[in-house]
Amino acid sequence: MTASTEKEHPRAKLLRMDRIPHIWCPTCGIGTAVNVFIQALIESGLNLKKVAVVSGIGCTGRVAGYVNLDSFHTTHGRAIPFATGLKLAHPDLTVVVFSGDGDLVAIGGNHFIHAARRNMDLKVFCVNNFNYGMTGGQVAPTTPVGAKTTTTPFGNFEHPFNLVHLAVSSGAVYVARWTALHVRRLKWSMKEALLKPGFSFVEIVAPCSTVYARRNRLGTGLDLMKFYREHAKVQHGMDPRAAEIQFQKDIHVGKFLDIEKPTWLDGINEGFSSVFGKKYVPYGSKAWLEMRSASAASAVKASS
Amino acid sequence: MHADPKGVLTGSYFFDGDFACAEGALAGECRFLAGYPITPSTEVAERMAQRLPLVGGIFIQMEDELGSMAAVVGAGWGGAKSMTVTSGPGFSLMQENLGLAAMTETPCVLVNVQRGGPSTGLPTMVGQSDLMQARWGSHGDYEVIALAPASPQECFDFTIKAFNLAERYRVPVMVMMDEVVGHMTEKVVIPPAEEIEVVPRRFTEEPPGAYLPYRIPEGRCVPDLVRLGEGYNIHTTGLTHDERGYPVMTAACQEGLVTRLVDKIRKNVDDIALLDQRDLDGADVVVVSYGITFRVAQLAIEEAAKKGIKVGQVRLITIWPFPEKRIREIAKTIKGFVVPEINLGQMVLEVERCAAGQCSTTLVPHPGGSVHDPMDILDKIVEAAR
Numbered sequence: 001m002t003a004s005t006e007k008e009h010p011r012a013k014l015l016r017m018d019r020i021p022h023i024w025c026p027t028c029g030i031g032t033a034v035n036v037f038i039q040a041l042i043e044s045g046l047n048l049k050k051v052a053v054v055s056g057i058g059c060t061g062r063v064a065g066y067v068n069l070d071s072f073h074t075t076h077g078r079a080i081p082f083a084t085g086l087k088l089a090h091p092d093l094t095v096v097v098f099s100g101d102g103d104l105v106a107i108g109g110n111h112f113i114h115a116a117r118r119n120m121d122l123k124v125f126c127v128n129n130f131n132y133g134m135t136g137g138q139v140a141p142t143t144p145v146g147a148k149t150t151t152t153p154f155g156n157f158e159h160p161f162n163l164v165h166l167a168v169s170s171g172a173v174y175v176a177r178w179t180a181l182h183v184r185r186l187k188w189s190m191k192e193a194l195l196k197p198g199f200s201f202v203e204i205v206a207p208c209s210t211v212y213a214r215r216n217r218l219g220t221g222l223d224l225m226k227f228y229r230e231h232a233k234v235q236h237g238m239d240p241r242a243a244e245i246q247f248q249k250d251i252h253v254g255k256f257l258d259i260e261k262p263t264w265l266d267g268i269n270e271g272f273s274s275v276f277g278k279k280y281v282p283y284g285s286k287a288w289l290e291m292r293s294a295s296a297a298s299a300v301k302a303s304s
Numbered sequence: 305m306h307a308d309p310k311g312v313l314t315g316s317y318f319f320d321g322d323f324a325c326a327e328g329a330l331a332g333e334c335r336f337l338a339g340y341p342i343t344p345s346t347e348v349a350e351r352m353a354q355r356l357p358l359v360g361g362i363f364i365q366m367e368d369e370l371g372s373m374a375a376v377v378g379a380g381w382g383g384a385k386s387m388t389v390t391s392g393p394g395f396s397l398m399q400e401n402l403g404l405a406a407m408t409e410t411p412c413v414l415v416n417v418q419r420g421g422p423s424t425g426l427p428t429m430v431g432q433s434d435l436m437q438a439r440w441g442s443h444g445d446y447e448v449i450a451l452a453p454a455s456p457q458e459c460f461d462f463t464i465k466a467f468n469l470a471e472r473y474r475v476p477v478m479v480m481m482d483e484v485v486g487h488m489t490e491k492v493v494i495p496p497a498e499e500i501e502v503v504p505r506r507f508t509e510e511p512p513g514a515y516l517p518y519r520i521p522e523g524r525c526v527p528d529l530v531r532l533g534e535g536y537n538i539h540t541t542g543l544t545h546d547e548r549g550y551p552v553m554t555a556a557c558q559e560g561l562v563t564r565l566v567d568k569i570r571k572n573v574d575d576i577a578l579l580d581q582r583d584l585d586g587a588d589v590v591v592v593s594y595g596i597t598f599r600v601a602q603l604a605i606e607e608a609a610k611k612g613i614k615v616g617q618v619r620l621i622t623i624w625p626f627p628e629k630r631i632r633e634i635a636k637t638i639k640g641f642v643v644p645e646i647n648l649g650q651m652v653l654e655v656e657r658c659a660a661g662q663c664s665t666t667l668v669p670h671p672g673g674s675v676h677d678p679m680d681i682l683d684k685i686v687e688a689a690r
Contacts, residue, residue: 018550050533052532054378070537073539073542074377074378078371081338081366081378082377082401084375085336085382085386086378086532088375089378089379089380089382090382090384090532093533110371114366276358279358280357283360291310291360
C-alpha cells in the first residue's frame with residue numbers, strides 16, 4: 001500500500017491486516033461487531049497494549065485472530081476460564097472475551113455463570129446468531145422455539161436461554177443487548193463495559209444469512225437489518241425476564257443492568273487483608289508488583 | 305537461578321506426599337493454582353489455598369476440571385508459573401486443555417494423584433492406571449513429560465523438577481503420584497532457597513515487530529515466551545499455526561508444527577529421562593517399577609536374592625518420555641523383565657516393545673485398591689529366572 005495514494009483504513013492499526021480477508025460470510029454480523037468493538041476500544045482511552053482478547057471456537061471464535069492485540073484463540077467453551085487465568089496472572093490487563101452463543105452458553109455455559117457469579121473482571125461480548133454457524137447451522141441454546149436448523153429440521157421445540165436474564169441472574173454487573181444494526185449504541189455499551197470493573201456482558205444479536213436466515217427463509221442480510229429496525233425495541237432498564245427472544249417477534253434491546261459490586265480480586269484482597277493485616281500484600285497492587293520484581297531480582301543476583 | 309525464598313519453607317517436616325507436592329510447587333515458584341476438589345488430591349489444593357495468598361500468588365477453585373486446566377493455560381500466558389491438581393475422572397476432563405497447552409507450548413504442571421478407575425472407581429484407594437492416559441489422553445500427536453515420585457520427599461523434589469522441565473521444553477509436565485504416595489507421611493527436608501535450582505521463564509529480548517511467537521531462536525529447542533501488555537500483540541491458537549502463531553490449514557504446516565512438538569521431547573529423551581538403575585551387572589531378572597510399586601517390590605527382590613536369583617532393578621523416575629534406549633540395552637543381557645504395576649498392563653507394553661523379544665517380559669498385574677502383595681512379585685521373579 002502506498003501512503004500517498006491510498007489512505008489507511010481507520011481501523012487498520014487494530015486489525016491484523018495480514019490476515020484479511022477474513023473468513024466471515026457477506027452480511028454476517030460478526031464483522032460489524034468487531035468494527036464497533038475496535039471503535040469502542042479507540043474511544044475508551046484504554047492503553048491498547050494492556051488489552052487482551054480471548055475467543056473460543058466457532059465463527060465468532062475467530063475474532064481473536066483478527067484483532068491486533070495480545071489475542072488468544074482457545075478451546076471450545078473455555079474462553080472464559082482461560083481468560084480468568086490470564087486476568088489473574090496479569091491483573092493490569094483488560095481482558096475481553098469475544099465469542100459466540102454456542103461457545104459461551106452451551107459448551108461454556110457453566111464457566112459463564114460461574115465467572116458472572118464471581119464477578120470476575122472480564123468483558124464478555126457475545127455475538128448471538130441463534131445457531132452454530134461454522135458447523136453449518138445446528139440448533140443452539142439460543143435458537144428460538146419454532147426456528148429450523150439442520151439438527152431441528154422440523155423446527156426447534158426446546159426452550160432457549162434468554163442471555164441477558166442469564167447474565168443478570170448469575171451476577172454480572174453490566175448487561176446490555178443490541179443488534180448488529182445498532183452500531184452507535186452498541187459502541188456506547190461496549191465502551192461502558194470495557195471501562196467497568198467486573199463481569200460485563202454485551203449481547204449482539206447478529207444476522208447469519210448463510211445458514212440460519214436461509215433455512216428459515218428470512219431473506220437477505222438487508223432484510224434482516226430491516227427486521228431489526230422494525231422489531232428492535234429500545235427499553236433501558238427493563239426487567240430482563242421479559243426480554244426473551246421469540247422467533248421473528250420483537251427484540252428488546254438496551255441496557256438492562258449497570259450496578260457496582262466488588263470484583264473477585266477486590267473480594268479476595270479485602271478478605272485476606274482483614275485476615276492477615278499488613279502481612280498480606282494486595283494482589284495486583286503496586287506493592288505486589290514491587291514484591292514480585294524484588295524476588296526475581298534477588299534470585300538473578302544470587303545466581304550470577 | 306535459585307528459588308525465590310518467599311515460597312521456600314526451609315526445614316525438616318513430617319509431611320504427606322500431597323503437602324510435600326504443594327511445598328515443591330511453591331519452591332518451584334508456582335504462583336497460580338486453579339483446581340477442583342477431588343480425592344485423593346484435594347490436600348494439595350488445600351495447602352496451596354492456605355499458602356499462596358502470603359507469597360503473592362492466586363488460588364482459585366474453579367467450577368470444574370475443564371475450567372481449571374483452561375485457567376492454568378491462561379495463567380501461563382499471563383506470565384505465571386501455573387499448575388492444577390486432580391485425580392481419576394478429573395484427569396479425564398483435563399485432557400482437552402492439556403492438548404491446548406501442548407499445542408500452544410504453554411509451560412504448566414498437572415499433578416495427578418492416581419486412584420482406582422475406570423470412572424468413579426475407587427476414590428480413596430490407590431491405582432496406577434493413568435499412565436497411558438498421561439501420554440495419549442488428549443487427541444492428536446504430541447509429547448509430554450511425566451514423573452513418578454515414590455515418597456513424600458520425591459513429591460517435593462519432583463514437583464520442582466516438573467516446573468523446571470515445563471519451562472525448559474515448554475510442555476505440560478505431569479507429576480503422576482498415586483494415592484499411597486500422596487497420603488503416606490514421612491520426613492521431608494526442604495533445603496534453603498539458594499540450594500534449590502529453578503529455571504526462570506525465558507522471555508524474548510526481541511522488540512515488538514521482530515519477535516515471532518513460534519520462531520525458535522538459534523541454539524534453542526523451543527521458542528521464547530513473551531510478556532503480555534507490552535505491545536507485542538501476539539496471537540496464539542489451538543489451530544495448526546505458523547511461526548507468527550497464525551492458523552495455516554495445510555498438510556505442510558501440520559507436518560512442520562506437529563513434528564517439532566513431538567521431536568522437542570523425542571530428540572531430547574537422553575536429557576529428560578531419568579531412571580534409577582540398581583544391580584544390573586550380571587542380573588538375570590530385572591524388575592521395572594515406578595511410584596509406590598517400586599517400594600513394594602523391594603521385599604520381593606530381597607527374598608529373590610535369598611533364593612540365589614540375581615535380580616536387578618530399573619525404577620522409572622520419568623515415565624514419559626520412556627527410556628527406550630536403556631531398556632533395549634538391558635534386554636540384551638538378561639533373561640527377563642518383571643513389571644509390577646497397579647493396573648492390568650500399561651508400562652509393561654512399553655517394556656515389552658523395547659525388549660523386542662530379546663528377553664521375556666512378565667507383568668505382575670494388580671487392578672488397584674491396595675498395593676501388591678510382594679510375594680506375587682516374588683513368584684514372577686522366580687518364574688522369569690528359570
